[in-house]
Amino acid sequence: GDSVTQMEGPVTLSEEAFLTINCTYTATGYPSLFWYVQYPGEGLQLLLKATKADDKGSNKGFEATYRKETTSFHLEKGSVQVSDSAVYFCALSDQGGGNKLTFGTGTQLKVEL
């Protein structure tokens, strides 16, 4: 079946540091890939997505590129801020799966001054 593997947290960075959160997936067909973010006390929010190979999703300075050859969708940001502290979830939706999502375990990011 489908699965998503993402790096374990927590990840602690200083403000303005470079962020990478790794995500790899296993799926049949050609899934859509997503990164969701959950700020404390709030629901998961869609951060960015990519629907086909080599697509790059971007939002709020975060980027992730759909790499079919390595089945990866790593999340990156060049300079993190304290306000980026949250839990980040990588997810996929199988072709034809509608809004049914398969999630990774989530990675907690803490950014310090």
Place this chain on the structure above:
Amino acid sequence: GAVVSQHPSRVICKSGTSVKIECRSLDFQATTMFWYRQFPKQSLMLMATSNEGSKATYEQGVEKDKFLINHASLTLSTLTVTSAHPEDSSFYICSAINATNEKLFFGSGTQLSVL
């Protein structure tokens, strides 16, 4: 923006009791809602898909008689954990599809602890 309200955010109960979790779409109609569960250090796992006015569709391995789902209106779905046991302690989260634009929104989750 669209908001999904999930209540309660945290509940502690005794073994054998039932717990109800509510998921409301506050400013849109949701024909479909999803219920997920997350055990510590594991992925969010889909438990069931709930369609308004019909029976929920449960994922393999999820006991439908234990996890009762009711989606009686376009803005409310409830998950009742019946006769809860310590192994049911988990983080439960709902999501809802906006019927107008098919966007997906999540609640903030419920941490259930069964003593």
